[in-house]
Amino acid sequence: MAELRKIISDAERVTNNETIIEQHSQDLTYHSPYPPEVVVYPKDKNEVHQVITFAYQHNVPIVPFGVGSSVEGHVIPIHGGISLDMTLMDKIVDIRPQEFSVKVQPGVTREQLNRKLKSYGLFFPVDPGANASIGGMVATNASGTNAVRYGTMNNQVLGLEVVLADGSLMKTGGISAKSSAGYHLTNLFIGSEGTLGVFTEIILKLYGIPEKTVSAKAVFSTVEQASETAVNIISAGLSIGRIELVDEHTITAVNAYRDTNFAEKPTLFLEFSGMEHWIEKDVALGKSLIEDFDCIDFVFESDPLKRTELWEARHQAVFAIQAKYPGQKPMSTDVCVPISVLPEAIENARKTISDNGIEGAIFGHVGDGNYHVVFMVDPQSQEEIERAEKINHDIVRFAIKNGGTCTGEHGIGIGKIDYLQEEQGSAYHLMKVIKHAIDSKNILNPGKIFN
Amino acid sequence: MAELRKIISDAERVTNNETIIEQHSQDLTYHSPYPPEVVVYPKDKNEVHQVITFAYQHNVPIVPFGVGSSVEGHVIPIHGGISLDMTLMDKIVDIRPQEFSVKVQPGVTREQLNRKLKSYGLFFPVDPGANASIGGMVATNASGTNAVRYGTMNNQVLGLEVVLADGSLMKTGGISAKSSAGYHLTNLFIGSEGTLGVFTEIILKLYGIPEKTVSAKAVFSTVEQASETAVNIISAGLSIGRIELVDEHTITAVNAYRDTNFAEKPTLFLEFSGMEHWIEKDVALGKSLIEDFDCIDFVFESDPLKRTELWEARHQAVFAIQAKYPGQKPMSTDVCVPISVLPEAIENARKTISDNGIEGAIFGHVGDGNYHVVFMVDPQSQEEIERAEKINHDIVRFAIKNGGTCTGEHGIGIGKIDYLQEEQGSAYHLMKVIKHAIDSKNILNPGKIFN
Known part of the structure; x- marks a missing residue:
């Protein structure tokens, strides 16, 4: 000190x-x-x-x-x-509206940035739910509900300023919209979880705020119908901004928590966004596609406040579980599977947690096959931790066996090191080679991604 | 042997x-x-x-x-x-329409792939002009006219199978739509120009073929007006698939070559694509934005054959120059600048080639600030080669000074090694560290990217 x-x-x-x-x-x-x-x-x-x-x-x-x-x-x-x-490094350094880019320090949060951008008619789309720092979002390759339209952090960073392990300062990328100048070091640092360098500046792509946004909700009899509908809606080329799946047990938990009476069935939450003249017909086309799959109920809403209400059950999914187990801390699985496997994966996950006597929320970024099982764990109980890890283990195994990944957006940290090795095979070895080449003393976030 | x-x-x-x-x-x-x-x-x-x-x-x-x-x-x-x-490794291995992905061998060409995908209502959007192999497109991080909507190869590859320098086989990424499982080795290999490994399989993202496509052409008095109009059209959130700028001297060359009589003025070539009900009004909105910038002439066309005719001058730009200098071989600059700098950059480039007594075509991917100056060089003449390199030097210097890059989409190869070092500074050093860590014997495409 x-x-x-x-x-x-x-x-x-x-x-x-x-x-x-x-x-x-x-x-x-x-x-x-x-x-x-x-x-x-x-x-x-x-x-x-x-x-x-x-x-x-x-x-x-x-x-x-x-x-x-x-x-x-x-x-x-x-x-x-x-x-x-x-x-404390929370400055928005340079907004370039004509270039659709912004340079920020890593401590700027997502909401802080979007508040500032609003007056330019611009926004930064990646939305992991939490009001995360941009630096943290780059470090974990965050994504979230908007990824089906805008992709992950991996698609959103034009350049970085990084302090390397030896203290030297390096810049990658830049303010031009694209580049083929040598290796994509920017993308190597995105998702590196603090193990390769510390960001001091980040240049992000920006997007115009869509002229019109409409939210919708569709209730189905089975998770499979909901998932298939989602694939069809995306295939159709409609202006989908978000498309999320919440399973029936999770809706039941929300009803108990909020004293609401949402239909306790698999539900798709959707957002259409784009030019005003696109949306009305896009919603109508979406509705007709949804009805082809025995949708039980379909509602849509364009008023901002009522849009939030419509998404209530999705937003409350985690809190509904958390509220029932005060003093406990959450665990979230994060596998991502090929979309065609998603219905079976979710069914399998629900069975896994039920078999283990656990109550959990399941919700999926159904546009990209990434879904979460969130449940509460007593961090003092070794038995509960082991049970949680077993559940995660079974869910990850199912994903890897079916061509998926152990983490769609949360990263490896300390929780998924063994799975990374299993999933990535010899690529894991190459990751270690790169880590050693860039941080030979292993001082940057040691014990994360690698043992 | x-x-x-x-x-x-x-x-x-x-x-x-x-x-x-x-x-x-x-x-x-x-x-x-x-x-x-x-x-x-x-x-x-x-x-x-x-x-x-x-x-x-x-x-x-x-x-x-x-x-x-x-x-x-x-x-x-x-x-x-x-x-x-x-x-000879030209197999399309696995099309997964529901996952919007395809696995191909590296020798598959872009056109071969799109012919095959058509019956699924899908396409692969990256279009560098040439009927390049997918392996080559990954190796150079190709992009082209579609990048304004779909991004570059850097955004399109889900996974790779790579043979490393020691002959070992490695897989990166996979078939799931996203992943945060460790370092993004896939993106490290994209744009590595054969210096880190040889691809044996490539998993690409796919997209639905837009329901409707309309082409348009707008003629302006100045490059600046055309560029500003392009920025405004993109900002407006219209369904732009391509937006290209061709300068007046290039149109003159095309007229001479093809005996056409296109207005010899800076011209924007546009493509709108999306749902049918989006397009008519998008084109009308585009037209009104264009008229705000003193557009001299605006035409649009939805018939496929006539759309091609409309883009004639853009497609013929390079051939018009090539045809005049038989026996010579082309050189193309490839800088990418922040979009706000583009009008000045193009004006400066035109002056540079005129000052050197050269006739060249200038056309720009105006949506991303990447533009090319293409002119012919006698490869036997040391004097001509030196003059070509001087022109490139001046154009690159202007770009780097203004926050741009020496290459937007062609890559470094042997032609831009010095500029890579100048532009990337200490990042260049880190690229060499990575090259050495992965190919310590320097057997993979030696002398490219690095000396």
């Missing part, structure tokens, strides 16, 4: 205050906490450079920390060292 | 036939040819594995070859060795 305070003299920004240490020892989930030795809040790239240079010289682990909303233990400093909290 | 024929006994597939050697010693451009010692045509991944294992053991350079349509000397074996012609 004494050495670090030579770099950053402001005592509040180099601290081992108990509350702050505790905050930086955990994430939102059941993963066991472990404290950093010190929490450092850099204010600019030069401080990041100096702190990491110090850490490199003294072999001290560096664990970047955004808002702490990741869910695979990414921010837990399992080998101690420095938790590098990036939240 | 004797050793290679132990691997591949079919003499026609391991050859030093003079014509075949010559074909594999050059690309389409002014770059100096250099012959491989042998050309090998593998038929499957096992043969690729064996050939590369042999090359690794004996330190023989391996230069992958598709259809040879790249333009920066990528396929020229400047250090001799084996030209690995992938054209």
Whole structure:
């Protein structure tokens, strides 16, 4: 700490205050906490450079920390060292409306950015649910409900400024819309979970806010019908912005939690967006496609407040489960399977959690085959943790066996290292080669992605 | 050759036939040819594995070859060795319409793939102009006229099967629509120009063929008005599939070549595509936006044959220049600049080539700021080559100074190595670290991207 305070003299920004240490020892989930030795809040790239240079010289682990909303233990400093909290680096540096791009510091949050962009008629589409920091979203290759239209973070970053393990500063990409200039280092750093470098600036693509947005909800008898309908709607080329599936048991839990009376059946939540003159007919065409699949009920809504109400059961899915188990912490599976496998995968997942006597929410980004099973775990109970891991294990195994991946959007962290190896085979070995080539001392977020 | 024929006994597939050697010693451009010692045509991944294992053991350079349509000397074996012609590996392995994906071998061409996909109502959108092989398109991160809607190859590849420098086989990514499982090796190999591995299978994203496509052409007084109009049309959220700019001098050359009488003014070529009920009003809105910028003439066309006619001047731009200089070979610049800089960049480029007494075509992917200056060079004349390189130098310098890149879609090859270093700074160093970590013997396409 004494050495670090030579770099950053402001005592509040180099601290081992108990509350702050505790905050930086955990994430939102059941993963066991472990404290950093010190929490450092850099204010600019030069401080990041100096702190990491110090850490490199003294072999001290560096664990970047955004808002702490990741869910695979990414921010837990399992080998101690420095938790590098990036939240003071929260400047929106340069908005370029004509280029549809913005340069931000990593501590800027998604909602902060979109509030600022609104007056330009622009927005940044990736929406993982949480009000995550942009730096954290890049680090985990976040996506969420908008990915069916806009893709993942992997498609949204034009350039990065990164401090490497030895403290040196490097820029990748730039402000032009595309480039074929050498290897795509930008994409190598996206999803690297703090193990290859610490971001100090991020250049993002932006999009025009759609002229019109309409939400809709369609209730089906079976998950299979709902999934097939989703594929058909996407195939048709309609202006779908989001398309989400919630299973019947989850709707039941929401009804109990909110005292609502949504039909307790598999439900698709949809959003159409685009030019105003596209939408009316797109919704009508969507409705007719949906009716071909024995839809029980279809409603749509364009008023912003009522649109939110319509999506209520989707938004409340996790809270409905959380509320019933105070003191416990959530676990979320995150497999992504080929879309044709999704109905069977969801059915299989529901059976797995029922067989284990667990109550959980299941909801899927049905446009891309990524779905989550969220359930609560007592982090003090080894038995419960083991049961949770067994459930995850079965769900991941099903996904990998069917050509899927253990993580669609949450990343590996400490929770999925074994699966990464199983799923990626010799590619896992090459990832380790690259990690070693870029961070030979293994000081950047050690123990994440790799053991 | 004797050793290679132990691997591949079919003499026609391991050859030093003079014509075949010559074909594999050059690309389409002014770059100096250099012959491989042998050309090998593998038929499957096992043969690729064996050939590369042999090359690794004996330190023989391996230069992958598709259809040879790249333009920066990528396929020229400047250090001799084996030209690995992938054209016999041309199977479309697995079409998954419900997943919007297809698995192909690298020798499949873009047009071959799209012919096959048509009956499924699907298509692969990346269109670099040439009927390139998919393997080559991945290797150079190709894009082209569709990139404004669909992005580049960097956004289109779900997974790869790659033979590494030591002959080992590795898979990256997979068939699920997204993944956050470790580093994005897929994106590292996209645009690696044969320097990190040889592709044996490629999994691509697919898209539904738009229900309706309309082409349009708008003539302006100045390049600036045309560029600003393009930005406004894209901002408006209209269903633009392509938007291309051709400068007035290029139209003049086309008129002389084809005896046509297109207005010799900066011209925007547009394509609207999407649901039928979107298009009519989108075109009308586009027209009104265009008229705000003193458009001289606006026409649109939905009949497929007449659409092609409408784009005639755009399609003929390069041929118009080529036809005037028989025996010479083309050079194409490929900078990409922030879109707001594009009018000035094009004006500057036109001045540069005029000052050097050169006649060239200028056309731009105005939606992404990437534009080409194409002119003919006598490959026997050192003076002409030096003049061409000086022109390229001035155009690249302008781009880099204004936040752009030396290559939007053609790649580095042998032609832009110095600029890569200048543009990417310390990122260039990290690229070399990665190259060395993955191909320590430097047998994979040596002398490309790096000296």
